[in-house]
Amino acid sequence: MTLKHIKIFVTVYQEESITRAxxxxxxxxxxxxxxxxxxxxxxxxxLFERSGRGIRVTSAGSQLYPNAVRLLSLYDEMDAEMKNWDTSGRLRIGSSISIGSCILPQLISRFTKEYPELDLYxxxxxxxxxxxxxxxxxxxFALIEGSVHSEKLKASVFLDDELVPVCSRFHPLAGxxxxxxxxLKNEHFLMREPHSGTRQLADSSFALKNFQIRPTWESTSTAxxxxxxxIGLGISILPKRMLEKQLRMHQIGSxxxxxxxxxxHYSLIYHENKFVSPTMERFFEMLTELRND
Incomplete structure (x- = not known):
C-alpha cells in the first residue's frame, strides 16, 4: 500500500465514481x-460495491475515509514544509459569499503584498x-457566517455584523x-439560498417569533x-456590511x-488537526487588526 493508493481511494470516495475519479x-x-x-x-x-452503473461505499470504506483524509493532510503539510511553504508555498482560503463579497478582497490584497511569492487559492x-x-x-481555513456544525472544527469570532430588513425606497415600510x-405576512420575501449563513440566521430568528419565511425568490447572489x-419586487433580510453603499445613496430603504x-458574528474556522503555519498565523493577525479598525 502506498500514499498513491490512499489518494486514489479518497478521490473515488468523493467522486462516487471510478470514471470521474x-x-x-x-x-x-x-x-x-x-x-x-x-x-x-x-x-x-x-471498500466499494457496484450499484447499478455506479458504485456504493461499504461500511469498511466509510470507516477508512476520515483516516485516509487525515493521512493525506499530514503528508501535504509535510510536503509544504519541506518546500518552504511559509513564503513560497500554497495557501487555500475559503469564504462564505457575504464575506467573500465585502471583506475578503481587501484582506487578500493586503496579504499578497506581504507574500508576493505565495500561491493563493x-x-x-x-x-x-x-x-x-x-x-x-x-x-x-475559511471565513464564514453562522454556526459551525462539526466538532472537528476550531472556530473563533473575528468580526461582528447584523442583518437588516430592506425594501424599495418607495415602499410604505421604508424608514x-x-x-x-x-x-409582513403578505410581503414577498426575496432571500438567500437555504444553506447560506444569512438565510439560516433569518429563518431561525423569525422562527423564534413563530413566523415562517416563505420566499418568492431565492438566490446565491446578494447583488x-x-x-x-x-425595483419593488419584495423585501429582504441582508447583511448590513453589504448594504452600506445602497443605503447611503438611498437606492433602497430599510x-x-x-x-x-x-x-x-463572522468566524474563522480550521480543522482541529490542522498545523497552523506562519503564513496562516499572519492572516489570522490581519483578522484581529480588522476587528480593531
Whole structure:
C-alpha cells in the first residue's frame, strides 16, 4: 500500500465514481480500478460495491475515509514544509459569499503584498459547502457566517455584523421602526439560498417569533436580491456590511422589526488537526487588526 493508493481511494470516495475519479487524477479507468482492488486485497475487505452503473461505499470504506483524509493532510503539510511553504508555498482560503463579497478582497490584497511569492487559492461558496471543504482538507481555513456544525472544527469570532430588513425606497415600510411581524405576512420575501449563513440566521430568528419565511425568490447572489428589492419586487433580510453603499445613496430603504435580534458574528474556522503555519498565523493577525479598525 502506498500514499498513491490512499489518494486514489479518497478521490473515488468523493467522486462516487471510478470514471470521474480517473479523470480527475488523470489516470486510466483500469489503473484506478486496479489500485482500489490492491487496497481491498491489502485490507482483506471490500471498500466499494457496484450499484447499478455506479458504485456504493461499504461500511469498511466509510470507516477508512476520515483516516485516509487525515493521512493525506499530514503528508501535504509535510510536503509544504519541506518546500518552504511559509513564503513560497500554497495557501487555500475559503469564504462564505457575504464575506467573500465585502471583506475578503481587501484582506487578500493586503496579504499578497506581504507574500508576493505565495500561491493563493480562494474558494467562495455557501457556508455549509465551505465548512465541508475545510473538513475534507480542500481548504486550509475559511471565513464564514453562522454556526459551525462539526466538532472537528476550531472556530473563533473575528468580526461582528447584523442583518437588516430592506425594501424599495418607495415602499410604505421604508424608514419605519418597530414594525410588527404580523404586518409582513403578505410581503414577498426575496432571500438567500437555504444553506447560506444569512438565510439560516433569518429563518431561525423569525422562527423564534413563530413566523415562517416563505420566499418568492431565492438566490446565491446578494447583488441580484438588492436589485430586485430596489425595483419593488419584495423585501429582504441582508447583511448590513453589504448594504452600506445602497443605503447611503438611498437606492433602497430599510426598516426595523419589533423585538427582532438579527446580530451575528463572522468566524474563522480550521480543522482541529490542522498545523497552523506562519503564513496562516499572519492572516489570522490581519483578522484581529480588522476587528480593531
Amino acid at each position: 480517473a479523470e480527475k487524477l488523470r489516470m486510466t479507468q483500469p489503473a484506478t480500478s486496479l489500485a482500489i482492488r490492491e487496497l481491498e486485497e491489502y485490507y482483506h475487505t471490500k 480562494v474558494n467562495v461558496d455557501s457556508s455549509d459547502v465551505i465548512e465541508q471543504n475545510v473538513l475534507e482538507n480542500h481548504l486550509d 419605519a421602526e418597530n414594525v410588527e411581524l404580523d404586518s 441580484a436580491l438588492i436589485n430586485a428589492v430596489s 426598516f426595523t422589526i419589533r423585538d427582532m435580534d438579527l446580530k451575528r
